[in-house]
Amino acid sequence: MGLIFSHDDGAVTGLGPASMEGASRVSREQALRQLKARFLRALQENDAEEVETILDTTSIDIDTVFEVEDQNMVLASYKQGYWLPGYKLESSWAMGIHVCMMHNSLECALVLLERGAAISRMPNGKTPLHVACEVSHGDCVALLLDHGARANRISLSGHAALHYCITKESLDCARHLIVRGAEVNMASQNNDEDTPLHTAARFGIPELTALYLSHGADINKGNARLETPLIVAAYWAFCTREQIFSPDHHLVCRLLLDHGANPDLQEEDNKTALHKAAWNADHVLIEMLLAAGADARAMDINGCSPIQYLLKVTQVRPASIPELCYQLLLNHGGPRVYPPQFHKVLQSCHDFPRAVEILINSYEHIRSTKKWKTAIADESYQQHKELYDSLFAVCSNTPRTLAHLARCAIRGQLKEHCHQGVHELGIPPPLVRYILLEPEGIIY
Known part of the structure; x- marks a missing residue:
């Protein structure tokens, strides 16, 4: 119908047909x-x-x-x-x-x-x-x-x-x-070319990740930027606006690794998932990736390893535990900073003396330069005076202790297997922690 x-006829009285x-x-x-x-x-x-x-x-x-x-x-x-x-x-x-x-x-x-x-x-x-x-x-x-x-x-x-x-x-x-x-492997028809698994990784949805994996999703498929779902999840695991880490993204990474995701695949700039985790100063994810065999020495298109990205963000990641990130990377064979450039470490880490201690103790011996003192903010120096005084004392012409030299010799033998290999030496736990660069609050 x-x-x-x-209509009201009175309303149109006097009007013409048009x-x-x-x-x-x-x-x-x-x-x-x-x-x-x-x-x-x-x-x-x-x-x-x-x-x-x-x-x-x-x-x-x-x-x-x-x-x-x-x-x-x-x-x-x-x-x-x-x-x-x-x-x-x-x-x-x-x-x-x-x-x-x-x-x-x-x-x-x-x-x-x-x-x-x-x-x-x-x-x-x-x-x-x-x-x-x-x-x-x-x-x-x-x-x-x-x-x-x-x-x-x-x-x-x-x-x-x-x-x-x-x-x-x-x-x-x-x-x-x-x-x-x-x-489940259909790529989006736009500039991203993401699969549904990439989308689940980006938004941090473990339930969807598990569903797609159980139905044959290609776990190592790259999108238009060659990012794998693992790389995507690693990057989005940190919310810069809220300055918090996402346990759901961590769980997505765990699922992907458990199902055989390759942690060393590189995106278009040659960054791996470990580079992304280091950029976020995400110690949980760094540990997870390293345990899965990620290469701590991998270099991106700029010749930077993960530890160099960690140095860039140490001061702007308040939710992180930077000393643990450095300790993990170094104990898994991550490259040390070129000694003449160590003042840049102090510029980035002077507010984190435990991180400075870990980095210093990764060298058998390193000599201070004039740039070191100017790299440390006065407020940080006064707040952590005991540690920084010990730093300058041991980084002069004075040799390091025999214990430290022995530590470096053991680490040199174990190399990238240090984190796991030291537990197989049959030595007491305090010595294990010492070899793994556990900070003590003062440098000997």
């Missing part, structure tokens, strides 16, 4: 706006009875496109390069079935689908399936797939539905998709 519009036609058109447009608003509200509130009434008693198009509030950009999918990064719109276009996915209006969605609503149109770049995955509505995903939605359809920005599974709550969505043929 079509829409019936009424004016009456214009007034009638305005009235029809106003009525249509009101009807669309009524339809949209019913969809948002999951009022299936009202939706059926509207469809039965009006001629509204079941696939009519609404303009709806979308500040979180759930509905919109922009192609890379068309808008500036971070550009946001307050509203987006969507059909009724998109609105149902966004608001988890399952009953209304069923009404629309059974009446032939289009299931794969993208008025603003995403299909209803993409929207359902982004808002983690697993039942909606199942409903769409039951009605013929294509699991591998690509959005305007080049992403398949699995790429929009980015929360723990979207695990059911991913399961439904995989059962219906979603490809």
Whole structure:
């Protein structure tokens, strides 16, 4: 049944035919706006009875496109390069079935689908399936797939539905998709070329990581920048804004390593996952990667090893334990700083005397230069005067103690196996800690 519009005859008295036609058109447009608003509200509130009434008693198009509030950009999918990064719109276009996915209006969605609503149109770049995955509505995903939605359809920005599974709550969505043929190794068709496993690694979702691995995800596949999922997870394990480390990202790395991820694969700048962990000063991840066999001496395109990246960020990672990071890298064969450049260590680490002690004790002997004192802030020197006085005392022409020389000889023999090999020497625990550069608060 079509829409019936009424008008007040007195309101148009004295108007000519053209004016009456214009007034009638305005009235029809106003009525249509009101009807669309009524339809949209019913969809948002999951009022299936009202939706059926509207469809039965009006001629509204079941696939009519609404303009709806979308500040979180759930509905919109922009192609890379068309808008500036971070550009946001307050509203987006969507059909009724998109609105149902966004608001988890399952009953209304069923009404629309059974009446032939289009299931794969993208008025603003995403299909209803993409929207359902982004808002983690697993039942909606199942409903769409039951009605013929294509699991591998690509959005305007080049992403398949699995790429929009980015929360723990979207695990059911991913399961439904995989059962219906979603490809776990499909790369996004944009500049990133991320697989769903890369996406799970970036957002730190262990549940999705385990799911993809159990369904044959390529664990060492590189994206457009040659980043493996392990490299991605290692980089995103630290939130620079909140200055905190993510246990979920650590768990993702653990899962990847346990399933055979290669820790020494390099991205386009030749950085490994260990470079990323060192840049974050993430001692938990550094230890995990080194235990898995990561090369502490690996060099990137700039000729920098992980320990050099650690030096660059020591002062700007308040949540880290820098001395533990240095100790781990050195005990796994990480290269030491070139002695004439040791003043740069003091510039970076003067607020962390335990780190300075560990680095100094990795050398058999190192001689101080004029640059050392100027590299240490006066406040730091006064606060840690005993240690810094001992530093300058032993780094003069005075030889180091016999115990220290023996320590260096043992470390020189064990090399990159020092961390593990020292435990096999059958020596007392205090000597083990001494050989592994455990700081004591003073340098002998």
